[in-house]
Amino acid sequence: MRLRILELPTEKLGPAVQTPFCLVFDNATRDECDVIGAQTASLRETTGARGILAFDTAVDLPGANSGPGVSLDTATYGFSQNIHSRAEATERAQRRRIIAQAGPFSEALEGEDD
Numbered sequence: 001m002r003l004r005i006l007e008l009p010t011e012k013l014g015p016a017v018q019t020p021f022c023l024v025f026d027n028a029t030r031d032e033c034d035v036i037g038a039q040t041a042s043l044r045e046t047t048g049a050r051g052i053l054a055f056d057t058a059v060d061l062p063g064a065n066s067g068p069g070v071s072l073d074t075a076t077y078g079f080s081q082n083i084h085s086r087a088e089a090t091e092r093a094q095r096r097r098i099i100a101q102a103g104p105f106s107e108a109l110e111g112e113d114d
Helices: 030-038 040-047 074-113
Strands: 002-007 011-013 016-018 021-026 051-054
Touching: 021 030, 030 040, 030 051, 040 051
Parallel strands: 021 051
Antiparallel strands: 002 021, 011 016
16 A cells, blocks of 8 residues: 555635645555545644545546655554554444344344454
């Protein structure tokens, strides 16, 4: 998987100048794309990115002729694992919430929480 930054057009509001950006993950597996998709809001909040894009193929970015981007190596692998862990925790919490709301039917659902 590769992580790159796509800079969007600069915004000028009076004296303030800001360059918004999107995070672009490409060459990701389908599972990685699903995990990134599930964590889009968190990634946007954490990084300040305007958007999060994930692709399972290589994607050419406009103006990105400066090289292959950043390969996810050992240093950034932990970031990917953290996203995956958060997605699993969210899924478990949603299952528990559904079980709690099921009332008398919750006994049939409890074995599915593993």
